[in-house]
Amino acid sequence: MFSVSYIRFRKHYLHIPYLVLAVLEFGLLYVIFSLQSLLFGLFDIGYASVSVGPLASLLFAFILSCGTLAMGGYFAMVHETFSSLFFRTLVAYCFVGGIGLTLLYVVFPDADPGSTNLLWVVLMASAAVIALRLVFLRIVDSEQLVRRVVIFGSGEYAGALMDEYQQNLRFLGVRIVGCIPDSQTSTVDEAHLLNVPNDFYRYCREHRISEIVVAQQERRRTEGAWSLLQEMMECKLRGIAVTSAVDFYERELKKAKLDLVHPSWIVFSEGFKGSKSRAFAKRCLDLAVSLSLLVVMLPFIVLTALAVFLETGRPVLYSQTRVGLLGQEFRIYKFRSMRQDAEKDGKARWASANDSRVTRVGAFIRNTRLDELPQIYNVIRGEMSIVGPRPERPEFVTELKTKVPFYDTRHYVKPGLMGWAQLKYPYGASIEDARGKLEYDLYYSKNHSLLMDLLIMIQTVEVVLLGKGVR
Incomplete structure (x- = not known):
């Protein structure tokens, strides 16, 4: 079926089967929304439908497709059980897609079919897409076509x-x-x-x-x-x-296997190229996204600060020195999620699972990533980007540079609020974890583009909602 299993667009590998599945799902969503009146009649649902045009159907299909992408639906399906597929699809369509459609209909009220109709259309779309995925997986992953x-x-x-x-x-x-x-x-x-x-x-x-x-x-x-x-x-x-x-x-x-990487691979491979035009475009995107995030998340910032203060008092914020672009150090800001005496002896420590230093409010804001919101300030200052390798503490960097080959290569890209390694690897709290994360950071450093940054932003929704990679 596929003589070549992938294409490369803007330096990022896109697998053709997933692209075909995305197109099929988009078309199915478009048809379901367009034929909602007929479908309601077939399923004997006694709610009146409203007349919708092609634009409304396109917007509906686009938002729900983005919901699937945000929940990792195009990357986990081979491993998923039916129950996992069912849960992921419901969250992508009913929760993420529902929020997206609600915001969309504020801007385009003429595209709104009504809350009751919308609920039934989303439920029908969920059932149809689950069936499509099961059939598609069975066909495309068969021995005859792989x-x-x-x-x-x-x-x-x-x-x-x-x-x-x-x-x-x-x-x-x-x-x-x-x-x-x-x-x-x-x-x-x-x-x-x-x-x-x-x-x-x-x-x-x-x-x-x-x-x-x-x-x-x-x-x-x-x-x-x-x-x-x-x-x-x-x-x-x-x-x-x-x-x-x-x-x-x-x-x-989508990673560079560290055991196989040699200096010649970095020197001669396509990638790892600096670009002033891309750096300017990325900076414009950082400012636009960070300022928008600041406006949207301002109520959550106030509530988080209040919760931290009421539980454990001051300081509400804490800062640490981190290593940024080209090894330059800067102060990173977070909402405090640990006790004030978490490092009373002054020694830097890796965070551990179920860390006793984490407060109750701290555990919640870590799971929801609310503790990271003050780093919007670092992005606005230009010390960080929205997307990039997560910055590490100098004490750990000094050790990791001696024990992990090519570790310093991650510092040739501006550190980020969210990153490729955070999507693909669990929370890093050891030297071995640092090796695993570096393999994804190397891939990002080699192939990063604005398209890849946008994909990472969208897929970070799954990380926040499901609390992935938190300690």
């Missing part, structure tokens, strides 16, 4: 890639068949090992292989290696994709 991939390599790199695929990488329309050994020693599970083919191209044709992912542990210049390179060249020239493991991680998991 892109079949083999990994060339059987060392630690190949084993790690296979493990991540088993746990996380079940992307729509992609199936890893197994690993072809490149040496006598292997760390890959025997169940995933394939026989070494005599003819790579013929093997790929016979087994319907669309892509070879090269994950060799060692690349020695031997006669066998030269022969293998020629076979790979033939496969590529005859239409079979040959991809490095680091590029495969980047495309499918």
